[in-house]
Amino acid sequence: MFLNILVVLTIIYLLYKFSIRNFDYWEKRGVLFPKPLPFIGNVFDLLTGRIGIGHLLAEFYNNYKTPYFGIFVFNKPYLVLRDLELIKNVLVKDFNYFPDHTVFCDEKLDSLASKVLFIAKSPEWKFLRSKMSQAFSAGKIKNMFPLVSTVAKEMNLYVTKNQNSNFIEAKELCAKYATEVVATCAFGINSNCFENEDAEFRVIGRKLFSAEVTNTIRQVAYFFAHGLVKLFKLPFFDPDCVRFIREMIHSTIENREKTGFKRNDVIDIIIQIRNKSSPQDAYKFDGDRLVAQAGQFYTAGFETVSTTMSFALYEICLQQDIQDRIRSEIKDSLIKYGELTYEGIQEMKYLDMVVCETLRKYPVLAFLDRLCVQDYKIPDSGLVIEKGTPVYIPMFGLHYDPQYFPDPDKFEPQRFSDENRNKLPSYAYIPFGEGPRICLGERLGLVVSKLGLCYLLSQFEVVRCTETPVPIIFETKGIILASTVGLPLKFRKSPVITT
Template sequence: MDYTIGNLTILLISGLILLIYKHYQRAYKYWKNMGVPQLDPCFPFGDMYDTIFRKKNMGDKIKEIYDKMKGHRYVGLYFFSRKAFLPLDPVLIKDILNKDFQHFYDRGIYYNEKKDPLSAHLFSIAGPKWKHLRSKLTPAYSPGKLKYMFDTIVECGYAMTKKLVEIGESKKEVEIKEILARYTTDVIGSCAFGLECHCMTDPDAEFRLMGKRAFTQTIGDVLKIIIIRSFPPLAGILGIGVFCGTVTKFFNKVVRETIEYREKNNVTRPDFLQLLIQLKQNGQIEEDVPIESNKVTSGTTLTIEEAAAQAFIFFLAGFETTSTTISFALYEMAVNETIQERAREEIDKIFDKYQGLTYESVMEMHYLDTVIYETMRKYPPAPVFLRKCTKTYRVPNSNVVIEEGLSVLIPCYGLHRDPEYFPEPDFFDPNRFSEENKSKIWDCTYIPFGDGPRNCIGMRFAMIQAKIALALTLRNFQFGLSTKTKLPLKMETKGIILTPIGGLWLDLKPRPEYK
């Protein structure tokens, strides 16, 4: 009897596996049947075996596909059995992100407003709600509002400089990525949450630990992502959150307690959270009213959960990506002394002109802009970003149809390293972005902040944060590359952004006149 039951169990399992295999076989013919070039998907992982098993990060994998399939306008991909579309032609990418935006309105990123309210932020939410919230939040990132936050960022920059001086006088070398992550965490913690995080003096500060955890992928996190990407309805039923419960609880608690304290005690600060409080109380941000104002206006208000989600994405999008960009910029200047000296000369001249670091002086550092732009070309903060087809779309000049609901991947890293658009792409050359040269760059071949109506709302803030850190570092130090930096650079296979294995180590030498 037991023997018979065992045989039946084996037969049932074998039959189930066979059915699943047949399903995948049919699924993997989808793009080929439509006449779209595709790779040879591997059962059951599709084209993402290397990323699922952490042999490559997503940016490197999509760039590999981009390079291999160069010459085609597009490629069909498979994530397990789910279909995705990868446009390679910048003209088509421009259509998707701009002219035909109404077909690609959403990012297709999972969120659950009820069970995981922190996931329902501007970056992920869909449809009319995104459009409404984007219009409400846009004034928060205007030059006028950012000017109010400028002094707060500068204070964090000087705290970073002080720490680097201490290190430079003792160890002489520093893993710059970690110091910059602490700087950007302090900046975002202060500007987004109105809190002094003290990460520069305490590397184990709770904000820093939570930031690290948010960007660290455990095996459990990977499994959650697989369920979310492959079976979104199941993820919703199970109440699976995008981030671990510890991170979610921490940020929800911080925002709720800070807002309640400010409202109860009538406390105001020139920061992003104060703007969210304006939205919560009044329904809109007045462009011509100071951040600290409690002026009451009419409009659709923001709930405390929605406010927490927006503060969280401000933190998440602003600290890791920006610190990585600054790190790569310093790395490139460490190995390109001529570029380092030219940037330093501009900064010294402007510092002397304005008698210090001011909003106006930072806006005038044009060569530093080109250094940052070239850094983001070579090391884009988001090497791949997503769009979701919200309305069936026929690809121009073809019979190919992208069905509603399909994911579209935009290969930012592949475009930025394509020698057709950027000759000698591995060579670091800020002059690509000089006034005379930047107009020659093809549309949608350089998209570090995305493009179109759904581009990065915080790009101005990110640039100010990066320029302050770079200006203070160049002003106060000369630096070269430490032998501790592992060359050639290899990127971590975990996570979603480009991060060098072993970190970026610099030899620091304080400039005597600025000690």
């Protein structure tokens, strides 16, 4: 009996010692860090669900005034950057030392995910990025504009039908719109999201980004606990969703090739890229590599756009003067062009300020991450970031830092007037990331979000209702920023132009 207890205590002691073996890492290098706990390091609050990763990093950011500080995720040392010049070096100037995200990437465990741009590692990432950049050119996006407008009109019909209910959940409304946009622009499919609450496209979308335990475990493991991914052979995406996306893309491509039908959409662009491939290319652009490029429009496209649009609607409903000003800008554009056009949307300065402020207060991804792939000496400092060290940039911390954004909790589009924008230090505002790995869909995301907002506000006033959460309580699980109860709002018919 005594021997058994001794064995158990010895094992616990050894595990404890093993879990804290790295905890002098930052101290030895003269880097400040919050006191870590055995086994979990500095992510206790994340694991208990008290706070999400973006807010946790922001709390640390606020506790230090140094250019960088260390943290421990479980027992692994991570470096977190605060200084804007250093952030620029990592994202842009010395990108070659930091070319990859930290997300686990292994072709054998998840063939499709490993080829999605956000996850792919260099040199394959470089090959895919150069191929896919052409799909996001201004010309291609302009070609898609009529397709997006058709979906926006459907959204307004849906709101008209449902305006008498107690409220419409804005995140779900915008997710229907963004899913339908992706379905039509990327795959030439009518996903029926507005007619059918259980449309397959939307069900898959909900499943991909739900805060279900299995999803949360997968995401946390891929970002922070690569050992768990290997141990349990976890796929990044839900296998049912992957099956659906793979089958849909293959059958659409097959159908296009059989019929010769062309639609100027993403599938057409991807077929063109494949057909133009050369045998000298370092990688073959086919199979899962091709499916992943089309699929990422779906995975990267709809949650980002719907999050941005719905938080903008939320803020607009709380500040009538801001809403009035956008509606007046929409009215001017409608008078000038007769309808909402690509050019008209680009000219709307105040709308742009509102969307920028939305992305400051509600950055869809609350932090950026890079993996150091060769030892890097920080200029004018004794610290060498060792190969293999994950580096985090706490977007929330920067976007709520009062030295860059005074009274940061206030929603204030004026921060992004031409005059104020010029005064804003570079790299203090980075909702789309920066450098060679900047969001590939920035232009598309902005056009789709702005057009959706314009269509809604051209016909409806957005009003707070008793269910609208003030203040918002943020979901603590998952990587994408979300409100725990969604964003219930009321839409009241009020066209900006009455005929």
